[in-house]
């Protein structure tokens with residue numbers, strides 16, 4: 001059993017099922033992220049783990065102890081579950097200064113005054129809030145309050161951290177810096193962390209494992225790389241797109257005796273490898289899905305490519321996104337560095353890797369491509 005074990009947990013609010021029979025094992029020391037769009041049930045799940053929400057069905061275990069069971073009518077209250085919490089609304093104690101807020105949990109633990117000063121000072125430095133010790137929460141910006149809330153939770157060293165979008169109020173640079181601090185704090189403390197975000201890049205960069213949810217249902221529970229490279233279904237594939245995946249609807253056809261993917265526009269044909277060919281049948285409706293960097297655009301003709309036209313090219317310094325069109329097909333490719341592709345010029349696109357999904361079940365059929373053009 002995982003350090004935190006969710007067994008068929010369900011939460012209903014009247015007719016709304018916020019979380020639907022969720023099974024999840026979160027291992028000790030793991031940084032585990034719940035990821036999904038607004039309203040998919042992330043906060044509700046975290047609140048149930050924390051003990052702030054009753055379960056409608058199921059059982060919940062923390063550290064081999066049953067903390068909630070609907071069948072056994074068992075309920076361990078939030079403060080007795082041994083987990084630290086930090087929520088979107090990072091309520092600090094308004095009548096206490098920054099220093100007092102962070103020191104509070106350590107006083108409760110009967111730390112000496114000197115030790116408290118060392119720990120609090122060190123922690124405020126980590127979240128870059130040193131110098132703010134004597135301010136009250138009402139004298140801080142939202143992002144500053146959030147950083148103090150992180151410090152307050154982390155100093156008490158609970159065996160598990162539960163965090164609900166703790167970086168949501170911060171500007172991009174600070175969010176990046178605090179991501180590194182959170183990751184380091186996690187590595188150093190060894191505490192099991194359950195982290196909630198709707199930002200897939202944040203989830204990718206921080207997590208050991210990610211659970212993607214939609215409409216209260218688990219969609220996939222996997223490592224960041226597996227989630228990115230082989231999303232289990234079209235919803236996850238679309239959600240993991242950065243900024244978007246290429247999704248081309250089509251069907252399986254037979255050409256020269258072999259099975260091929262044929263786009264609905266008729267302008268793209270991809271021969272299928274043996275392993276995929278064995279699990280699809282002629283006429284089956286499928287979608288080809290590719291991350292932008294799985295395609296390559298060349299300004300000069302290359303073998304096994306399709307000819308397209310540049311619609312627009314967006315150069316961001318470290319990378320360039322190139323939006324392409326031809327014969328009803330629209331694709332986006334990502335080139336490393338600063339590529340100069342002018343609008344309306346011709347390019348030749350190779351396709352080096354893809355995932356194929358069944359349109360009926362929306363599930364992954366298989367992965368093709370070896371890094372060479374598979375056209």
Ligand SMILES: Nc1ncnc2c1ncn2[C@@H]1O[C@H](COP(=O)(O)OP(=O)(O)OP(=O)(O)O)[C@@H](O)[C@H]1O
Nearest residue numbers: 013016017018037038039040041042043044045198
């Ligand atoms: N107290 C409540 N009463 C009724 N419905 C609720 C309540 N709390 C949440 N819900 C509903 O349950 C669903 C899941 O909500 P939840 O807050 O868990 O979503 P979330 O994934 O955290 O979304 P967000 O990213 O916007 O924070 C939503 O449809 C929401 O409207």
Ligand SMILES: [Mg+2]
Nearest residue numbers: 042043044164
């Ligand atoms: Mg939420």
